[in-house]
Amino acid sequence: MGVWHGSWDGNQIWVDTDVKEQYNYVGQRGMKRKDGYDKVSGKAVYTRDVKLPGMLYAKYLTSPYANAKILSIDTTAAQAYPGVRYILTYEDPQILELKLATRTIPTFYLGNRAYYYGQTVGAIVVADTEQIADEAVKLLDVEWEELSFILDEVEAAQPGATLVDENQENNSIPYGYSATRHVQGDVEAALAAAEHTVNFNAKKAMTYGADVECVSCLIKWEGKLECWFHTQCPGRWRQSLAAFFEVPLNNVIVHSVYQGSQWGQWNWTTSQYNTLPAITGILAKRTGRPVKVLFSRQENFLAGEMDCSTQSGTIGFKSDGTITAVKSTTYFANMGLGPFEHFVENSRIPNLNIYGPINRVNKPPMGAIRCEQSINSYQFCIVNDYVASELNMDPTEVALKNDGTEGKDMAYLSQFKLAHGFPDRDSLKECIDLGKADFGWDSKWHEPGARKLPNGRMHGISFTWDHEWQDCCGDSSIGIAINKDGSVSLMAQVSDIGVNHRSACCQIAAEEMGIPYEKIAFLNKAHETVTFELEPPEGSAAFTALGWAVKRAAMQAKASLLEFVCSEFETSSGWGGHPRLTRYPAFFPGKSPEDLDIKDGVIYEVANPENKKTVAEVAARTGFGGLSAGSSGHAPGVFVWQFLAQPAKADSTCNFYHHWMCRQGNFLEVEVDTETGEVFVTNAMPVNDVGKAISPEAVEGQQYGGVYWAFTRGMLEEYIWDPLTGVQLNPNYLDYRVAGIKDVAWDKINCRIVESGLGFGPYGSCGVGEVPGTQLPWNLGQAIYNAIGKRIEDYPITPDKVLKALGKG
């Protein structure tokens, strides 16, 4: 349509070619958050808050065993309990239909098979109150057959290992995220010829999504099917519910209220995601009442993340720091993303043989929580740091030596950048230069174990680097209306994930339309029935993908408005059977849209700025209906909608359509108390090249949040399992430790933003949300090594492990 800039490159890469030095709204600070008042005043409504008249509550039966089969359930006593309205069990025919394949554990969650302790299984009880439902669940008389279990991902991979599923031949996952092996070059030859080699071993415990709001789902089915679900993908749920219940899409509403945090939990990768609203729907239909399923904190612990893994490998490298080969095996539990992508996408390492077997264990299903790239990134960070320390080299130098893509060096990347209209900037070098200077890196760098501080603690610093991986895959759509008073409505459903991207969408619309930010509102609710969805398939690519749809729609809205003001127009008015048509001259007679522009809500002639009209004046003559008596009528209002679909990857074996070019550098300084094993972070500096910070405050919000999660993931969080029963021992926030707000020295987090314009999002942006939380945990191990001269690659790094490394524990 020619109203937006940017181009499809060979039909594969969408690049923003309309990048400016200065913007009026994009990149500006101080934009009042559109969700700010709701959230700080406590008025924001979350899924769990929603209560409907006549609503019933439902609670699942959960498995007390790590691996078990239900032989029978006698519901008589529960059924007779006063206040119990309905009990659905695994034997119900409609439940049998619910065998939706999942990517992790192949179970449908009202089956008769439990694969881990605490799994929702077998039956769900609907009652007048939550308490009655809870008590009635305890009255279910269940005959269990307890089966042997296995918890360790490496043991699970061995021949003859205990089977998670007695019907399978082994524990390997036969579908979805299956084992990956990436082979590039000739690793064996390269290792044999390497000037140096070094081995590594590392472990990462399983961590939890740790969302604040536990899962809940509410469905009311009276004529329309209305659903409230704590999820980051409301639009896809609408489609799934419509399909499962064979209800027309225009009869299904999925409300997306505020999310009490998400971090990737309850998206497509989590098995329960596939069944919970369907089960709630069945219950609502059968009871004829709104039904709300509530998960307790303990039940909410059933979705982990992909971190759970054990890895080992060998690195070959030259004396100058050039890495020539990496060979590794990473055992994942239940789900994982083979850790090769970061080597491929982010380095010139020519020879790779990276193997990632995934085996089932009797632990909850994994989900892409807080980013599934963590182990990928972990291994990449280990490789860089081990080479640096073996050669006693500065790790920032090793980084620059090995930066590249798909085995090719920076000259190749330069060509790629120029060929696609990007600036030829060296993102990694910019991150390193900025970080080193602000961190005081050169004056702080020392050999491992070499610096004791006056307070008796050991001092250590570390650097890790990686690329950015969240950009613009997926598809999004949005409608934009210019209202009669000149205000603007953005209309699309978008889940409340990330740091307030609804406001950033308004910033883009303000920028592109020339209309003040304050006059733009994001109407999430208005369109929950209309299918405009800013919902890329993966949370990872949220804003950079949906920002495109907003930018294109806003440009088109502006074009439509300018078109309107250059033309004569007719209005219809009159009522009571006396319609009247009136013709009006153009607001800018004799001008064409190219002669005009809009700024601060004023339309003006570029060559003669005094020739102007406010958007409000013009919009007053338009509208979407609803004439009042005596009104002089209106022309049709400006309403546009746009859609953007972007391919993610060509396939899953690493042939990407494009190269990621924005690099990230992470600097960390710690002090280690060698008497207690305690680690104190004294300076954390994420340096993130975000291409373009559309909302710098939102970027910083992601950086602070990411650093917080990095420490909590790196030093505190772990599921604890009883080795003898497979029972999770800490399904609560006291014993499963996440940092409290007071545990983090916020003044010691120093965020830095680099804007290279090398992202594939609008304005050359890329995402930042997953980066600090995924990369900075690995700085901890490296910084502790620099402090005490001992490697601890066993996360979380807790004081007992530090003491053990020091020979004191």
Place this chain on the structure above:
Amino acid sequence: MRKFDHINATTIEQAASFLSKSNAYAIAGGTDILGTMKDEILSVYPETLVNLNTIPGLSYIKEEGGKLLIGALTVLEDIAVSDIVKTKYPALAQAAFSTASPHLREMGTIGGNICQMNRCLYFRSPDNRFNCLRKGGNMCYAMAGYNKFHSIFGAMDGCVAVNPSDTAPALVALNATIKTSKREIAAEEFWDVAIPGSTVLEADEIVTEIQIPATSGKSAFVKFAIRKSIDFPVVNCAVLIDGSSARICLNAVYNKPYRATGAEEAIAGKAINEENAEAAGTAAVKGALALQSNKWKIQIARTMVKRAILACA
């Protein structure tokens, strides 16, 4: 959470008589007892809670007759910020301050803190998943299971759980007496009971007051916990050094607060310096016996003793 009866007692006698009924528990701040009920960790669900808050006059901090007197219903925050406690009995003020979080300190009482139930993850597992020794079962699951935070001084009656209280070691070091509706008990003996009990209290016995003899000595409390904002102690230690005598008590290292007599002997009458404190720390953990995964706690205990002594300098 299930239904239960809740009775507001107006006098100690009345409370005691309600408590003598089977399966009744006292409730003060409720921060511990309600959690055990929500998770249904006990083998028998409490039928009745007897509210002590409605008994007047059980919350105070005062000096009388050469003693510091603290009412059993005094909340931890009041103790933590009390000028008398902070200046004359700093170990107790520090212990109270280090407990839980601000909200919990405003709710939780000193009486409840010393009577709280064990925090062993097996004992606390929801729905009484592990009917362990401490609940009248016949097995300690931690012994061969997860025991990173368990006893470093062996099992008591086969149980390796630890007493989790932060104020308890301070009370032992300060030589406190615990006054109940029936008797006066030296703090040191208060937890000296066979499992499944946590304290020597009888079912219908109520703590009414904590009494601490005035001291001219110096006291201090230190705590090591994984998470600083809110966490039970991995190990804590309270020390009172009065002239040539020392009272040193560790907690979270054994079923009950652990008097480190070896450390007391090592430091008594000696100058408080790094070297002597270190030696006392080492003496404190002499005889410590690690389980499979808690050897690190021995090092922590040694360090806590050393640091608590140094804090008395």
